[in-house]
Amino acid sequence: MTTPLNAESAPVTTGRSATPIILDSNGYAGPGGTQQSPLLDGLNPQQKEAVEYRGQALLIIAGAGSGKTSVLTRRVASLLETRDAWPSQILAITFTNKAAAEMRERVHAILGQGSDGMWISTFHSSCVRILRREAEKIGLSSTFSIYDSADTKVTLKRIIKGLDADTYGFTPGSAGAKISKLKNELADADSYARNANMSDPQEVMFVEIFRQYQARLRAASALDFDDLIGETVYLFRAFPKVAALYRRRFRHLLVDEYQDTNHAQYALVHELTRPVTPELAQEMEDDGVHVRNLRDASGAIPGASLTVVGDSDQSIYAFRGADTRNISGFERDYPGARVILLEQNYRSTQNILSAANAVIGHNFDRTDKKLWSAGGDGEKIVGFTAYSGHDEAQFVSDEIQVLHAAGMAYRDMAVFYRTNAQTRALEEILVRSATPYRVVGGTKFYERAEIKDALAYLIAVANPVDELALRRILNTPKRGIGPATETGLSSFADDNELTFRQAMRNSAALGLGPKVTGAILELAELLDAAALMLVPTSVTDDGVPVGGANVSEVLEFLLNGSGLLAGLRNSRDPQDEVRAENIEELVAQTKDFNKENPDGGLVDFLTQVSLVAAADDLDDASGTVSLMTLHTAKGLEYEAVFLTGVEEGLLPHQMSANEPGGPAEERRLFYVGITRARKRLYLSLAMTRAQFGDINVAMPSRYLQEIPADLIDWKQSPGMANSRGGTQPRALNARRDGGFGGFGNSLGTGSNDGYGGRSSYGTSKQPVGLPPGKPKTEWANKITGTVRDNGGLELQAGDRIRHHDFGEGRVNQVTGEGTKRIAHVQFDTAGAKKLLIKIAPIEKI
DNA sequence: TTACAGGTGCTTTTT
């Protein structure tokens, strides 16, 4: 379950009066006396200073595993304990809702008292909260919808179709990415148009797409993810008095993961920490807003104190507009800022840290920072080169079982990968080995079609002008309302300046068939009736409305009235049974929501659902292995980490190659992955990887050779590359003394015998490796021409073969063409495998 | 209007 939305705290206009102690020129006054606060127990000197420092601006450079969360939490607790702040004066911004919930809990645990009124949430949640309050000021309904990327895509698709913009090469994806990027820079269609080369028809078209997109969102009273930040900045800039109220309220701002803030978020932080001018402060006072005890000698309200925590080495969201200059320019932006470095690592063994340091050291243009641990070297990193993605998954699964047998809980293990597509092979194998696992993020629950359908009903009730939601449910379940009718309704609405919903109510005027008209009216009435359910039946003396239906009641009413659930239940498609169960799960979630948020309304529920992050649905209590992308892994830690797919093209990813700073960002991603591990780290790669349904040969990642050889114990090494040929990435940190086959080498010559490097078994002292030089001779004998197809090996069903590792087996079938011919082999002991004939270590017998 | 068949293109990461 996700983090409950906090009950709304007191509105700013009635906020409690503030404590006068905001600034302390000497830093920290201390909680009195010589006694050290228990808050500082077990902290090192740098951490202590980070907790106790009092001043306008503080930058904490926190290396991975340096106790950042603990410091941040204690700092908040300390601010409260020393009476430097009331809870309601604190705004702490975290990266995920989960981190926010954790922080809230820990502050509560430390202080044992209410942290009520404190805002601990993500950038997006905080902004929604502000925007819902101030919505009418910027021409929005307070029940505005929040569009996710899928909603954006659908909207853009319609616009592009309407403009025939695909002839200019625009796709919903490309246009969406560009718009998002601009919004992160706080640009809008007009400002973009002013600077664009408008003699370029493509630019003109883009501006038009951008304009129409914005207009559609407006008409639907909707904001996309980027707008949530951008519109809040706009609100503060356009309405100084509104901004002043929030500046007055939030006296202490704390921002986690500052290296991942984009320009819009940076601007937001700036707006919130700006001083209130004497004139404005006076105006507020005249309006009856209590500010006197906050004003300084000049009559102004000084800017709030700002604490940011970050680590540029862990910046992995540049593709989303994150700009590390925000962190590197902090001292320039906030003159007199204090900078504290946390370098001692409390998480990982020294071997893991040494690997991490070595890797990240290859990024230039960074302030050198070396993590160190007092915890000893620990185990070596385990390396494994698999034959295929499935083989790799098998290795991971086997090792998980070994660790588990040795007493490690499943929940303490995690498997990381670069792309979501890699889960397929992993899941297949984990299911087969009955390993309990869960995919964190991935295809998220709320992104499933049936869930989006059900939610669209709720959105249509909460925000009646949202055309997107209405059109989604118009013919779901099937009501005989086809695309022709849908566009008919839409243009009818446009022509008569009606909303889509009003057009539905007036559908009789369209002259459609009685059946279709009836279906449209029935849906409109259902939604109207649901909206009525929400209206409170009475009001208490304090003005609190009572009697309105809660979220689950409305949802169940809609599901029954629309027949959505019944339709799935009665379907003969077995998949629909699962979909029905998912909807039941959603109903259960609304009931949980009611319980956890007695005051929460429909809009609150929808907001919470819109803003869940991948990492939020992590349930620490579940005894399962966690599978997730490297991006999702940030901020988490595990006893044992499997970092899979450490291959060229995957890590670094192919797509990053053209982007400026791409390879460096990929390296940081690798670094983030490594530093998640506490005790055991496994790096694995595959020599072939299935992609887009066919199989490709993969190369070991360049980052592997950046790790000192003595830190890795290769169970199966990719082998030593290549002294001849020379175009391929060079030797990995395989042991130099052994005679490894040349994985990279043989690729370089356009051929491959498969398991060049299989001869090494890491710590094994047996001379299993081929003598140096011998492999070369062997290849020299075998290689004829540029491409060798495993010596021209022809296989057909029925043939017996011998495999280097799997032993003997029988070929059941041969599929594919040319270099991608695949033998489906039933091995006598190793089971069924698919092998790429060209490179598999096999011979016919 | 719906259902289905066949073709196409695609994946980096996410609030």
Added chain:
DNA sequence: GCACCTGTAA
């Protein structure tokens, strides 16, 4: 390998 799109038949 799959999701999505398009075109066709009922």
